[in-house]
Amino acid sequence: MQLHTILGANGTIATELAPILLDNKEKVRLVSRNPKPVAGAETIAADMLNAQQVMDAVKGSSIVYMLVGIQYNSKIWQRDWPVIMCNVLEACKAANARFLFFDSVYPYGLVKGKMTEQTPINPCSKKGKIRAAIDKMVLNEIKAGRLTGIIARAADFYGPRCYDKSALSLLVFDKMQKKQTAQYMGKADLPHSYTYTPDAAKAMYLLAKTESAFNQTWHLPTASPALTGRQLVALAAQYMQVENKVKVIPSWLIKGLGFFNVMMRELGEMLYQSDYAYEFDSSKFEKAFNYKPTSYEEGIKATAEWFKQGNS
Numbered sequence: 001m002q003l004h005t006i007l008g009a010n011g012t013i014a015t016e017l018a019p020i021l022l023d024n025k026e027k028v029r030l031v032s033r034n035p036k037p038v039a040g041a042e043t044i045a046a047d048m049l050n051a052q053q054v055m056d057a058v059k060g061s062s063i064v065y066m067l068v069g070i071q072y073n074s075k076i077w078q079r080d081w082p083v084i085m086c087n088v089l090e091a092c093k094a095a096n097a098r099f100l101f102f103d104s105v106y107p108y109g110l111v112k113g114k115m116t117e118q119t120p121i122n123p124c125s126k127k128g129k130i131r132a133a134i135d136k137m138v139l140n141e142i143k144a145g146r147l148t149g150i151i152a153r154a155a156d157f158y159g160p161r162c163y164d165k166s167a168l169s170l171l172v173f174d175k176m177q178k179k180q181t182a183q184y185m186g187k188a189d190l191p192h193s194y195t196y197t198p199d200a201a202k203a204m205y206l207l208a209k210t211e212s213a214f215n216q217t218w219h220l221p222t223a224s225p226a227l228t229g230r231q232l233v234a235l236a237a238q239y240m241q242v243e244n245k246v247k248v249i250p251s252w253l254i255k256g257l258g259f260f261n262v263m264m265r266e267l268g269e270m271l272y273q274s275d276y277a278y279e280f281d282s283s284k285f286e287k288a289f290n291y292k293p294t295s296y297e298e299g300i301k302a303t304a305e306w307f308k309q310g311n312s
Contacts, residue, residue: 001026001027002027002062003027003028003061004021004026004062004208005028005029005057005058005061005063005064005065006030007031007032007054007067008031008032008066008067008068009030009032009035009036010036011032011069011165012159012162012166013102013204016159016197017204018030018041020202021205024205028040028041028042029042029043029057029061031044031045031046031057032046044056044057048087048088051086054088055090057091058091058092058095059094061095061097062098063097064091064092064095064098064099065100065208066099066100068084072266073266074126074130074266074269077130081131081133081134085134085138086137092147093141093147098148098149099149099150100150101151102200103131103151103154104131104154105153105280106123106127106131106132107121107128108121108122108123109121109128109272110272110276114279114281115219115279115280116219116281117153117217124272125269125272126269142215149214150207150214150216150217150218151217152203152204152217152219152220154219154220155193155195155280156193156195156273156278157196157197157200158196159299159302160302160305160306160311161197161306161311162303167185168232168303169303171184171185172233173240173303174307176237176240177307177308177310181247182245182246182247183248183249184233184249185249185251185254185271186271186273187229188229188248189229189230190229190278191225191278192226192277192278193224193279194222194232195220196222196293196294198294199293200220203220203221203285203289206289206291210289219284220282220285221285221286221291221292221293222280223293223294223296223299224280224283224293226277227296229274230246231296232296235296235297236304239301239304240304240307251275254268
């Protein structure tokens with residue numbers, strides 16, 4: 001039986017992926033600094049910055065899902081991401097494990113038109129440059145024949161059980177649950193794609209189980225056409241059963257606050273994603289797997305139900 005190992009087991013996508021693996025009778029290992037116990041799965045504590053701990057955690061694995069997240073800070077990313085990726089790649093090669101990296105669109109930078117797997121890597125932010133560099137580490141190992149792997153990209157995401165890593169969750173659903181006015185950063189009248197987290201997890205498993213999918217980059221299934229910020233907020237208000245109101249936070253204000261607040265400064269360099277149309281194309285995956293992404297209406301309805309039950 002193949003061993004599926006999830007690195008970053010307490011994260012948003014891992015929370016969706018683990019039950020899928022277990023439901024499909026896979027042997028599952030959950031790895032993080034403090035992995036939460038899950039019935040039917042093995043847990044191993046490991047620090048991704050410690051090469052030996054990573055090697056031990058990956059040993060015996062057939063498939064490794066790289067779902068690790070670190071503090072949203074460019075300096076920490078610059079210091080830690082290359083070390084983490086090097087440790088994981090060396091461990092996967094030693095175990096002869098197939099590797100799936102859940103990645104973002106940061107390496108693309110500002111894109112005019114739809115983002116596809118053929119979009120050039122052209123980062124325009126510090127974090128984008130760091131992600132592009134660790135992507136290159138993966139691609140170099142694949143090209144050299146030392147690794148069998150996949151880079152799977154998602155747009156910004158949302159969904160049930162997705163809270164502190166989602167702008168929609170924090171600024172829209174959580175605000176509405178607390179009877180506060182929803183907020184939206186940047187320009188609310190532009191289209192902005194969002195990947196539904198249950199779709200992303202299902203797609204990761206489909207990729208892992210498809211030999212011909214490896215040694216490629218894939219965009220994970222995401223509904224199209226993208227809705228505008230105001231349309232997303234309106235749908236959320238409908239299903240949260242609250243008044244449709246939104247306070248738009250302009251980019252100039254976020255940049256100004258960045259002089260006094262580290263998180264605002266980190267968000268500031270990514271504002272090109274909300275000041276311009278952000279459209280993510282997953283047609284390659286949809287055609288290859290005959291997969292229809294969850295509609296925004298269905299996904300937002302399910303997310304609203306989760307929040308209305310008092311989850312956060």
